[in-house]
Amino acid sequence: MKILTAAQTRALDQATIQEQGITSAQLMERAASAFVEWLSHQFDSNEAGEILLLCGPGNNGGDGLAAARLLHQAGYAVRVALLPAEKQSADWQHNRQQLPAAVPVAEMEAEKLPEIASGTLVVDALFGTGLSRPLEGLAAAVVRHLNKAQARVVAIDLPSGLFAEAPQPADSAVVRAQHTVSFGLPKLAFLLPQNADFVGAWHVEDIGLSKRFINETATPWHYTDAAAVAGALPPRPKFSHKGTFGHALLLAGSRGKMGAAVLAAGACLRGGVGLLTAHVPGCGYDIFQISQPEAMCLPDPQVAYLSKLPKLDAYQAVGIGPGLGQAEATYTVLRKLLKNAAKSTEKRPTPLPLVIDADALNLLGSHRALLKLLPENTILTPHPKEFERLTEPARDDYHRLELLRDFATAHRCLVVLKGAYTCLATPTGELHFNSTGNAGMATGGSGDVLTGVLLALRAHAQLPAFEAVRLSVYAHGRAGDLAAVHTGQAGLVAGDIVRHIGPALAEVQAQI
Numbered sequence: 001m002k003i004l005t006a007a008q009t010r011a012l013d014q015a016t017i018q019e020q021g022i023t024s025a026q027l028m029e030r031a032a033s034a035f036v037e038w039l040s041h042q043f044d045s046n047e048a049g050e051i052l053l054l055c056g057p058g059n060n061g062g063d064g065l066a067a068a069r070l071l072h073q074a075g076y077a078v079r080v081a082l083l084p085a086e087k088q089s090a091d092w093q094h095n096r097q098q099l100p101a102a103v104p105v106a107e108m109e110a111e112k113l114p115e116i117a118s119g120t121l122v123v124d125a126l127f128g129t130g131l132s133r134p135l136e137g138l139a140a141a142v143v144r145h146l147n148k149a150q151a152r153v154v155a156i157d158l159p160s161g162l163f164a165e166a167p168q169p170a171d172s173a174v175v176r177a178q179h180t181v182s183f184g185l186p187k188l189a190f191l192l193p194q195n196a197d198f199v200g201a202w203h204v205e206d207i208g209l210s211k212r213f214i215n216e217t218a219t220p221w222h223y224t225d226a227a228a229v230a231g232a233l234p235p236r237p238k239f240s241h242k243g244t245f246g247h248a249l250l251l252a253g254s255r256g257k258m259g260a261a262v263l264a265a266g267a268c269l270r271g272g273v274g275l276l277t278a279h280v281p282g283c284g285y286d287i288f289q290i291s292q293p294e295a296m297c298l299p300d301p302q303v304a305y306l307s308k309l310p311k312l313d314a315y316q317a318v319g320i321g322p323g324l325g326q327a328e329a330t331y332t333v334l335r336k337l338l339k340n341a342a343k344s345t346e347k348r349p350t351p352l353p354l355v356i357d358a359d360a361l362n363l364l365g366s367h368r369a370l371l372k373l374l375p376e377n378t379i380l381t382p383h384p385k386e387f388e389r390l391t392e393p394a395r396d397d398y399h400r401l402e403l404l405r406d407f408a409t410a411h412r413c414l415v416v417l418k419g420a421y422t423c424l425a426t427p428t429g430e431l432h433f434n435s436t437g438n439a440g441m442a443t444g445g446s447g448d449v450l451t452g453v454l455l456a457l458r459a460h461a462q463l464p465a466f467e468a469v470r471l472s473v474y475a476h477g478r479a480g481d482l483a484a485v486h487t488g489q490a491g492l493v494a495g496d497i498v499r500h501i502g503p504a505l506a507e508v509q510a511q512i
């Protein structure tokens with residue numbers, strides 16, 4: 001699913017109106033009906049009580065006025081508070097005229113802000129994508145008044161005061177909504193942690209916007225939903241054998257952190273790899289062999305950490321990092337791996353696919369000269385702190401996305417920035433936000449599991465790099481969601497994610 005800017009969204013409205021031969025008031029009616037349908041599913045008229053709709057002067061306010069009429073007609077008790085302005089949009093005026101006289105309407109004033117009793121259901125229809133500057137004066141006072149009340153707030157399209165794709169100055173007034181109901185496509189602002197308290201739970205309602213316009217409009221931002229990955233995993237041919245799905249090498253573990261190696265290996269096996277060999281420090285040999293009998297194991301001559309790089313000829317992908325530690329000898333292993341993976345051979349004309357995680361990322365951060373050795377299409381999986389060590393501290397979440405995009409394009413690699421909406425940056429500068437996963441996955445070992453899935457799907461001969469990474473991230477989150485059904489979020493551990501990778505991948509497997 002694409003994510004568009006506010007300006008592109010306005011053009012999308014216009015394209016829809018022209019293409020479908022409807023008026024802008026009819027499109028507004030669709031938006032308001034979709035909103036009212038969502039609201040009435042959520043709250044019946046008893047639960048809702050008297051609903052207060054705060055309406056601004058533009059089309060967001062127009063949506064609010066149309067919603068007030070539809071709610072009134074559906075038997076809800078409503079009252080409207082208008083934000084005074086010099087001019088109102090044409091569709092606002094149309095819907096103001098259509099509002100039945102039985103609906104109480106008041107104009108807000110600085111000294112006469114609407115009373116909002118605790119628990120009141122408030123619809124925020126002050127400003128949407130037309131916000132052109134931070135709120136001040138009466139508008140800011142209304143928003144602060146609303147945020148102080150103990151109200152249940154549902155925002156139409158965007159919480160008022162929030163820009164759709166840019167940061168607002170610190171301390172500016174923004175509505176804190178429990179729910180945001182938007183139309184057609186999600187907005188970039190919904191996906192960033194710094195906006196979580198404003199946006200609340202967000203929902204996107206279909207209002208029949210022009211598919212042609214969406215297809216033809218270029219954007220760097222994408223949202224990976226079920227439709228984006230449906231059928232992405234090729235079916236396993238009947239006459240396949242273990243060689244068909246690649247042989248992966250995992251370099252992982254150090255004394256006290258063998259669990260990371262075991263989890264990554266388990267995830268790689270459940271991710272469908274044909275063969276897996278793990279290279280682990282001597283102290284991890286028994287641990288690994290006993291806990292992963294399906295994998296092969298090469299012990300390093302060093303007991304506590306990795307000091308040698310095995311020959312790479314037999315492998316289709318290599319993962320390095322989980323539980324690795326940052327010993328000097330291990331840094332040498334990483335440097336050698338980057339150099340050898342980049343070399344083309346007769347059997348392998350392109351670089352050997354690599355997945356770099358955890359301490360291998362920290363080693364890259366502390367030896368940045370290694371960055372220029374990264375083979376094309378290498379996958380890096382930092383969390384925000386690890387990413388900062390590779391680049392610089394970000395001013396805010398929007399700046400972090402810029403840094404992410406710059407890093408992926410400069411180093412021609414795929415960077416998976418882990419978080420609630422894990423963001424995959426591609427060498428061409430696209431950003432793909434993942435839709436699956438839950439807060440239960442914020443637990444030790446989750447990242448090691450992702451590395452294992454990535455390793456399996458990168459070893460898969462039929463999956464190009466980008467598809468393999470997007471699918472791995474999606475399936476990892478989905479496995480966490482399936483696991484949480486049984487464990488609850490608090491009870492979820494990384495091993496539960498491993499056990500649900502198979503079912504998650506089965507959901508996205510192409511059917512023939």
Ligand SMILES: NC(=O)C1=CN([C@@H]2O[C@H](COP(=O)(O)OP(=O)(O)OC[C@H]3O[C@@H](n4cnc5c(N)ncnc54)[C@H](OP(=O)(O)O)[C@@H]3O)[C@@H](O)[C@H]2O)[C@@H](O)CC1
Nearest residue numbers: 027028031058059060127128129130131132133134135157
């Ligand atoms: N996308 C869709 O598919 C559909 C979208 N629809 C809806 O339309 C909404 C967008 O409507 P919109 O363009 O009229 O903008 P909106 O947010 O109402 O505000 C504009 C007004 O606010 C003013 N203003 C701006 N900033 C201000 C400030 N800081 N302080 C004070 N004033 C400020 C601005 O004035 P100006 O900037 O010109 O001074 C102008 O008067 C969209 O979010 C969705 O709800 C649906 O109806 C149909 C389907």
Ligand SMILES: [K+]
Nearest residue numbers: 124127158160
């Ligand atoms: K709003």
